[in-house]
Amino acid sequence: MSEPRKPIIAGNWKMNLNHFEAILLVQKLAASLTEPQLTEVETVVIPPFTALRSVQTAIEGDKLALGLGAQDVSKHPSGAYTGEISGGMLAKLNVSYVLVGHSERREYHDEDDVLVNGKVKAAFAVGLTPILCVGEGLVTREEGTHVAHCTNQVQAGLAGVKAEHARQVVIAYEPVWAIGTGKTATPEDAQEVCKAIRVKLAELYDGEVAEAVRIQYGGSVKAANIASIMAQPDVDGALVGGASLEADEFASIVRFREHVAR
Numbered sequence: 583m584s585e586p587r588k589p590i591i592a593g594n595w596k597m598n599l600n601h602f603e604a605i606l607l608v609q610k611l612a613a614s615l616t617e618p619q620l621t622e623v624e625t626v627v628i629p630p631f632t633a634l635r636s637v638q639t640a641i642e643g644d645k646l647a648l649g650l651g652a653q654d655v656s657k658h659p660s661g662a663y664t665g666e667i668s669g670g671m672l673a674k675l676n677v678s679y680v681l682v683g684h685s686e687r688r689e690y691h692d693e694d695d696v697l698v699n700g701k702v703k704a705a706f707a708v709g710l711t712p713i714l715c716v717g718e719g720l721v722t723r724e725e726g727t728h729v730a731h732c733t734n735q736v737q738a739g740l741a742g743v744k745a746e747h748a749r750q751v752v753i754a755y756e757p758v759w760a761i762g763t764g765k766t767a768t769p770e771d772a773q774e775v776c777k778a779i780r781v782k783l784a785e786l787y788d789g790e791v792a793e794a795v796r797i798q799y800g801g802s803v804k805a806a807n808i809a810s811i812m813a814q815p816d817v818d819g820a821l822v823g824g825a826s827l828e829a830d831e832f833a834s835i836v837r838f839r840e841h842v843a844r
């Protein structure tokens with residue numbers, strides 16, 4: 583019998599908040615959540631690079647049960663790569679998670695599956711856990727090829743990754759048409775793709791790896807819809823954008839068990 587998967591809710595702050603504002607948000611968030619709530623649901627904040635050090639200091643200084651993530655990582659370990667941030671630099675800041683292949687990186691920074699795969703491997707090489715983001719655009723959804731699109735992205739992102747690492751990855755399914763638009767996929771839409779991703783993991787590795795991997799849904803998640811999304815059997819968490827910038831709203835998302843699924 584495999585261990586139950588611990589829910590993981592992560593707030594991706596994107597390109598918002600300077601380091602002073604970031605500290606305030608972390609302190610407000612911590613004040614809105616009790617220790618047991620933070621232990622029951624793994625809660626991760628993902629600030630911009632410039633706020634990582636301040637947020638890490640706040641988390642460690644106040645002994646907060648919050649995880650720390652970064653929004654991107656270089657595929658290179660070090661060297662003459664102006665503007666890049668290495669996995670080693672992030673690990674030194676006690677960063678645990680790193681987003682890889684977010685749709686905004688794929689769309690606005692031309693990141694393809696080969697680069698995403700390089701970043702996944704760079705993260706594992708220094709002990710970071712990648713949150714591998716996949717998701718289809720509106721055209722693909724309307725064509726009805728969204729499931730294959732997402733499972734192909736998972737396969738490409740994990741190419742050459744051994745089972746011992748693959749079982750630790752977090753996958754975020756984010757339909758691009760639902761990001762920041764207020765349009766949420768239905769819980770059934772989320773379940774369809776998350777289940778297909780788990781089936782693909784079983785094909786690529788084995789059932790044990792597939793059962794261990796946590797799969798998040800992302801795209802206009804808020805307190806009002808989190809319970810019904812989390813009620814789906816293959817959804818193990820959420821990657822939250824806009825709503826993670828408001829402490830009360832994000833805390834309420836983390837406390838999803840208190841809400842009634844609609």
Ligand SMILES: O=C[C@H](O)COP(=O)(O)O
Pocket residue numbers: 594756760761762763764800801802803821822823824825
């Ligand atoms: O990383 C988070 C996602 O892109 C979702 O963003 P959103 O909650 O603002 O739609």
